[in-house]
Amino acid sequence: MKRLAILFVGLLALMVFAESVSIPVIAGQVEVPVVLQMGTLSEMIPEDFEPDWTSLKVLVEGKEVPFQIEDVDGNKRVSAPDYLVFIAKGKSEIVVQDTSSKAVVYPKAFDVVKDTKEWIIKAVDGTIEAVVNDHGLVQVTRFGNVKAKLVDEIGIARVSGWYNSTYYVDGKLGDHHEETSGAFRVVSLKVLDPGPVAVGIIAVLKSEKFNGLRQELITHVFKNGDILVDNKFVFETYADMMKVQTMVTRPIIPAFDDTLHILPVFRRLVWADQLNITPYEYWLQRNAVTWVNNMPYIVFPAGNSMKPLWWGATYIFASMERWRSNFSPKGNVGIAEILPEIPVIPADYKKWLDGDTWVYESLEFRDGVFKWMPGEFDAYPSTTGVYSMKVEDMPNRYKAGDVVQHVRLFSLYNAKTVEEAVKFIEAKSESFRNLKIGE
Template sequence: MKKLVLLLAILLSLVVFAGSFSIPVIAGQVEVPVVVQMGKLVDMLPEDFEPDWTSLRILVEGVEVPFQIEDVDGNGRISAPDYLVFIAKGNTQIVVQDAPGKAVVYPKAFEVVKDSKGWTIKAVDESIEAVVNDHGLLQVTKFGSVKAKLVDEVGIARVSGWYNSTYYVDGKLGDHHEETSGAFRVVSLKVLDPGPVAVCVVAVLKSEKFNGLKQELVTHLFKNGDILVDNRFVFETYADMMKLQTMITRPIIPAFDDTLHILPVFRRLVWADQLNITPYEYWLQRNAITWVDNMPYITFPAGSSMKPLWWGATYIFASMERWRTNFSPKGKIGVAEILPEIPVVPADYKKWLDGDTWVYESLEFRDGVFKWMPGEFEAYPSTTGVYSMKVEDMPNRYKAGDIVQHLRLYSIYSAKSVEEAIKFIEAKSNSFRSLKIGE
């Protein structure tokens, strides 16, 4: 009898003192999406802590919120490549115990239907509609009460370079130059079962033009209109590339003909440097500056070329800033691109041009490497000699195993005015850049 009492006491103590561990997630005061691999989550736990994932909970400011765990590798159990997905703001906690809990089941936020052309996605509350094509590219066709093509081809790759270059062997760039948007064949493509927070598209694509260039595209559409894109270019062999860009096409325009393009003033713009003026002065000359909260913002009609100094792009060879957006005052709706960090602009011009820059052309947001150095660089003293005009010196050279990653947040939002849109995106971008997990 004493042994039985002792055994019960031991078991009771194990239940009472079951361990719990909390991983902090810090963000700003505006909701931002969180996608973290389970393997990385496990690395944040103590080595002697054995989590029971049925006990997992997400608390935002102390209140339990929905989350989902996505079976990315399709093995039917929680494993390292799988994603934990939720929406965070302020002080958020990922809480897990080392004892079994009652697994929670939240209602799904989306319904997904497959057809011959791809997938149709609809929010259960009818607030969002979207389609995914047969290459895993997302198009959003409804947000709130607005039903139109609001953004298309989310995450599409634009690449160019020298096909079969052997420059490192014999100094030759290869057979010829190739350029394409989206000419990738599908290696694998799946739309994961939607959860209470988001629906995820996982696509692995290989370039038809460049041997050994692979695109790994993971896109999450969230119930609040956020689209988190993790785009990885993986090189399996040597390549000389002139362009390596992630894009979205036709954000808001042509759905609304009054659409404006808005962004913080560039820290560097080649055209301004060539004129020996600041980027602010360049856009002021075009009557394209709006002030909000004592800060200047570039604002111009999204469909206008805005009289570029040369070439046809509205802007090119421009520094990547914290965000940019297309916004329709008439539709009171916009699509913003938000960066997870503000890239450094190196003082060395060549080093800057070798990295990622921003282009706005043909109603497309383009992020990434752009290496066509035009003769106009030599026409202005300020940029003469900053880069070699020899074609063989221009490409970015990648070797087997190199990875270029673009993590981008595209957010569909509603606002009553340009001022309100700018204030919202500033707060949203600050929250996204503030996001820290386990620190």
């Protein structure tokens, strides 16, 4: 009897002194992916609290949901570089105690098979399939009932600049100008073990053309069709760059010939400024405006250049907006590119042109720096003198340690109409922009 009493007191002591910490995660009412580095999570925990990671749980609106901790550094224990990955919506929380617990094991959502130079990713339930090439770039080959190449080369780099520029020393741009898409050699590539939520791919690449330019590409393919991309361009030495862009190629088109390009109306478009009209009026002249919920959206055939004012791109020197999408009514499928925040447009035109802008050309979504300033800028009074037409003044100049980072959510979805697609993406993008952890 005495022994039972001691045991009871011991259990009671554990119950009294065991503590837990809850980290709030807030999103909107549509599911969005979360990829959180464990080192960042640790910084959110009070210094006097020693977490036992075996006790970690993720609760979404009060219910436990599957999650995964990815062993990024391969040391077979939870450490700072590892990632906590889950899908959140509404009010969620990450809960961890200071006492050990039997870790919950959830069934994996994907099978991953290495095939010569690529990896084949298949959801266990058959809802999504993808291929990872030998440079860590993802191609989606199935979503739901649609089996086709729906998007390719997610996160591929497009860069251009002046090879071996010494401008900062002697005012000379260097040997010659180089431009390339994907001419990077692999430093390291990992396709992480699939979990109950996603498959992670981590690629570190070095430019073959530009000394000291490194690309760090982290991609997560989620079971719900979300693809979260964190792409960093890291400069290890001085560089004069004309383009530093993150791209995806062939989104939905050419899989479906009726594919439409859809996005909110630009806040700034060089061509509209040159004509002294608004971006809305520019697209209205091309019969490319559709209203949904009393809001105008640009909608046009994805393969149509839409009579650009000059140059061949469908649009260029355009403000980055909250999202853009290619969508096929015939296939009832689309993919949306969603930004984590709506970029501010500086009043200073040159400052805006020095930053990231959007380009849609050759069936590619292109995000980032584009510094080829054509003579057409000075051909229109509205943009005359906004930027120097001297080639030596055009590049963005990066020094060792500078980083250009693009975080993007590419979300596959099903919809029957443009209106249905727009309503879904607006809700999804709002949820993604509202995602806050630990606040």
